[in-house]
Amino acid sequence: MNHSNLTRGSEESLDRFLLRLGDDKEIYGLDNWHQIRDVMNAESNEDFSESKWRKDYHLLKRGYDLHQAQLNPDGIVLLQEEKKLEAQKEYKKIQTIKSELNKNLNKAARREVMWDMIKDSIEKIPVPKFQPIIYPPTRDKVGVLSFADIHFGKYFKSLKNEYNEDIARDRMSLLMGETLEIIRQHGFEHIHIINGADSIEGMTLRTSQLQSIQSGLIDQTIKFSKFIASWLNVLSQYVRVTYHHVPSANHSEIRPFNSNRGEYPSEDLELVIMNYVHDVLANNPRIEAPLYDKDYVKLDVLGYNVWALHGHQLKGKKNAIRDLSLLHREFIDYLYIAHFHHAGTLTVGEGLTNDIEIIQIPSVMGADEYSDSLMTGAKAGANFSVYERNKGRSISYSLKLN
Incomplete structure (x- = not known):
């Protein structure tokens, strides 16, 4: 420096x-x-x-820039152009059209429409009264909690599972208890948390979704955003947290104008949830919630390169690490994926001190009628992994939530 x-x-x-x-x-x-x-x-x-x-x-x-523009004759013209552009954006918020020529302007307008609908609900969450962290910071172990596919807003009753918004909250409370017990056993003062997305059920994939949702798209987003931020706030009473929210999934994706899957990858409500958590917990010194602008997140865990994405964009699981490494010209040690609602681990190679692994995150929602019909259901769950220096992912806890 x-x-x-x-x-x-x-x-x-x-x-x-x-x-x-x-x-x-x-x-x-x-x-x-x-x-x-x-x-x-x-x-x-x-x-x-x-x-x-x-x-x-x-x-x-x-x-400062506005002041300089007013002092400079050329700047006055720029200021007028800025006001003109702002007026155009407001018009586009109402009259958004599918046009490649106005793609960037439309993207900003749609995002502002979404924020206009939820911004009144955003308020800072008070910092909790912290419990003293009695464990000294360890440089040789790090914990990584991963959960996904909460599908908040969905309700159903299947052969071996029942689900609604209250049950989703109960399962996340159970997950917190299980997590705190693992933290106590290993003496972690800091953990990483990966949310693998599909946090909400959404309502843009197919019309049949309307038969099994408790609330609309915006209500799901607002309620879940408030819930997960409060959940993290409570957890921070006992441990320092870095929260990584995968910003893209299939259920939370917005599909305007009857567009196809993936046509508007940046129009995703996971981005709203991620930004909400980042903003309302900004004053909590025990929580860090980085913002991501791609469809994946990545973190360094004791020198190991860990990536996470939802998984709906993968052509196949077995070669996912190889394909992503080639595409991004970056070596990946561990890849977390969700979407498939099953837990599992696939070893796809060998590093210097670790196995190169794909970790499949189970679903908090669990099996529904569709998975029953395919006879492919799995218990609701989450994963907690212990990483050790020069050993990699050494311990894996499969946490059952129903």
Whole structure:
């Protein structure tokens, strides 16, 4: 890091200092907003989150740019063009059409329509009263909890399973208890959590879905967003959490204009849930919820490259790691996939100190009438894996939820 100019000048205001750091962070060797947060907190003698400083910077930057535009005759024209573009976007929010020429504008408009419908429900969740973490941080073990296919909003009664929104909440409460017991056994002070998506049932795949949903698309999204954020908030009383939410799935995908599967991959309600969790838990120092803009998430676990995606986009499971590694030019040690509603592990190769594995995440929902008809049902569940340095994924807990 270049430490030169990382202190505020005697005539420099705190706002000017923040604007300078944000504009020239590459010059100063500031790789991310966590580092800028540390500098700003030290300079202001505060203890604000990176989210607070980042939002302040963007507000200052916007005000500064507008001021410069008004001072510059050319800038006035740019300001007028910006207002014109904003008016176009508002029109598109009502009259969105399927047009390749206006693809980017339409994407922004549809997303704003969605946020307009749910933003009033968003409010910061109070930070809980933390229980003291009695386990010292371990550098040789990390826990990874994975769950998926909650299908919140769906209700049914099958041969060996019954499901609705209340049962979904009960199963997640049971999962928290099982997780805390594993944390106690191994002494984890920090765990990763992977949500493999299909968090909601949705209602855009087929008309038959309408017969088995308790609430509409937006209500499902709002209720689940609030629930999972509160669930993580409670869990953080006992352990530090990094929450990774897979931002793309098939049930949560929006399919406007009778479009086909995957035609609008960035229009997915998992993105709304992911951003909601990130925003409302921003003040909780024991929770980190990174934002992802691809259809997968990836994390480093003791030097092992771990990826997770929903799985609906895979052509086959056996070659998934090979295909993704070739496509992205990146070696993958472990791949978590959901979508198939079955637990399982497939070893597809050998690393220096570990097996290269595909971990199939079971469904929180469990078997329904459709899986009964195919005789392919499986118990509701989740997975907790223990990773060890120079050993990889050494222990796997199959957690049954019904």
